[in-house]
Amino acid sequence: LLVTWDWTSELTRPDRLSTVLNKVLKQDVTDANKFRYDISQAKEVRRQDLKLYDRQKFDEVVKRLTTNSQNTSHISDAGAHLGIGLGSTLYDVLNHTEIYKDRYNATSNDNENGTNIILTRRDAEKLIQFLSDYIEIEGNIIKPKPIDVKLVNFGLFNTSSKLFSSIVYVKRRTKVHVVPLRCPYRYISRPFTDWLAGGYHRLSSRFDVFPKNLTIDLEVMKANMSAIESRLNPKLASLESRLNEKLVSVESRLNQKLVSIESKLNEKLVSIEPTMNDDLVLDATTMNDDLVLYATTMNEVKIQPYRSRTFNISANAKWTQNGVTVAGGHGNGSATNQLNWPEGLYVDDDQTVIAADWLNARIIQWKKGDTTNGQVAAGGNGQGNGLHQLNRPAGILIDKETNNLIICDYANRRVVRWSPRSGTTQGEILIDNIQCWGLAMDEQRYLYVSDAGKHEVRRYQLGEQNGTLVAGGNGQGDGLNQLKFPTYLFVDRQQKIYVSDNNNHRVMKWAKGEKEGIVVAGGQGQGKALTQLSYPLGIVVDTLGTLYVADQGNHRVMRWPQGAKQGSVIVDGNVEGAGAKQFGYLRGLSFDRRGNLYAVDENNHRVQRFSIT
Known part of the structure; x- marks a missing residue:
């Protein structure tokens, strides 16, 4: 060796x-x-x-x-x-x-x-x-x-090539030693046996277990190696065959166990209850995407659910141009396979589509692959201001810590919360007297709400009524400290707030604590150029800082990389229509964990999915 x-x-x-x-x-x-x-x-x-x-x-x-x-x-x-x-x-x-x-x-x-x-x-x-x-x-x-460390067959040594260094690997009892041979390259021109024997004698001066005199007969060594190899090969082949059979059997059983364990773990991770006294402690770093990882000591790691949404999408990603209807699409109506002017949108981790059914005064969810049987998750008792009713619901989100549904009850001027538990017949009021449209939640579980009537965005701790002003609030206008009918929101991990500034035809970004925002999309007046937007609504920001916008008036979805002066069209409806590649005014926008794009097509009373390619 x-x-x-x-x-x-x-x-x-x-x-x-x-x-x-x-x-x-x-x-x-x-x-x-x-x-x-x-x-x-x-x-x-x-x-x-x-x-x-x-x-x-x-x-x-x-x-x-x-x-x-x-x-x-x-x-x-x-x-x-x-x-x-x-x-x-x-x-x-x-x-x-x-x-x-x-x-x-x-x-x-x-x-x-x-x-x-x-x-x-x-x-x-x-x-x-x-x-x-x-x-x-x-x-x-x-x-x-x-x-x-290289195993060298003595029969392959060629004294004319530099196979040797001045380091040799030897084994003494149970320890491995690496020691110099003191035989530099210039001595390789000597016959190999002299060279190796000379180095071995020098080595023996360091380890008393080596004989003082050593002769090497390469032919005898090769013969012995060949004899050992011929005896071992059949046994090795037999052993290899039996091991392969065992491995196949073990692999099959392990795969079955792993599938079962993965299924159970996913169920547990999704349903972590807020009533736990202590955070769940893991000793691994591979977890569900819905969990945030942080260290508490050198020997333990804790997890807690993400409250803000994260989307990992490649900068060069593309999507199919023909959409597939995953909710509604059967004309406007109140049946469980219909929507009536849908507005807000939330896509859960299992690709469940949850839509704010505006004129049906309800929140309805559609399981993956089932486009015929929507299930009412909140409201559905006619328009009204009772706790069991909604009136023109807009923005919606899921509190990932409790699985509660939080809803902008626009016409009732309130934010309400509905429990996902079966048998729930009414919600509870979180914030009152607010003309809310859009919602977002950060990792500290602060709730962000846009007030379209006061042209501002406020941040609330759950249970708080007044909140803290974080964007706008200086009257309607197009200044950098103003908004004009703000609608949908997005909050990233740094608590930067993205606001769809609808009547200013732009999207604004406000860093935490700042008094003014910056324009990150549009802001060049209403229009169809790549530098313009027309009454933007739904927005999403991925982990690269790329902004995706539902450009409502232009019937298209646009992508604006961070710092870009103009956007690009990723799904183009071109003109209003009901075709697979057309829209009748876009509203809410979302992605699933795989990067598939979902868009609310209001006038066609449907939700469309565009698969990532």
């Missing part, structure tokens, strides 16, 4: 190179996440036992670091960067590549012995990677990377 690093004779051996680097790059005594690069020590590298290639690498680093120190008057600023200017990473400087997003934080401390450059751990690792592919930082020590 030989153990080798895959490096050439032009490079310094990794163990020698790491010894030198441990003198040059040391962990900072005041901060374990920082390292000090000693330039004066690095300049002495030529005196070390390094090959020309590695000396040139060190010279390049020293040159760039010292040049930067001389040219930067404010080098102690944490924003100072090396070599080619602000914003460059160490990797960029040394390799002359383009500027990346991550910043290189370096400061210079002059002292009587020279100049120290303070690096973050990440940038110290980049410096190590630049100098050599065969060394790494472990803790505060620079050491060679693990080496490959």
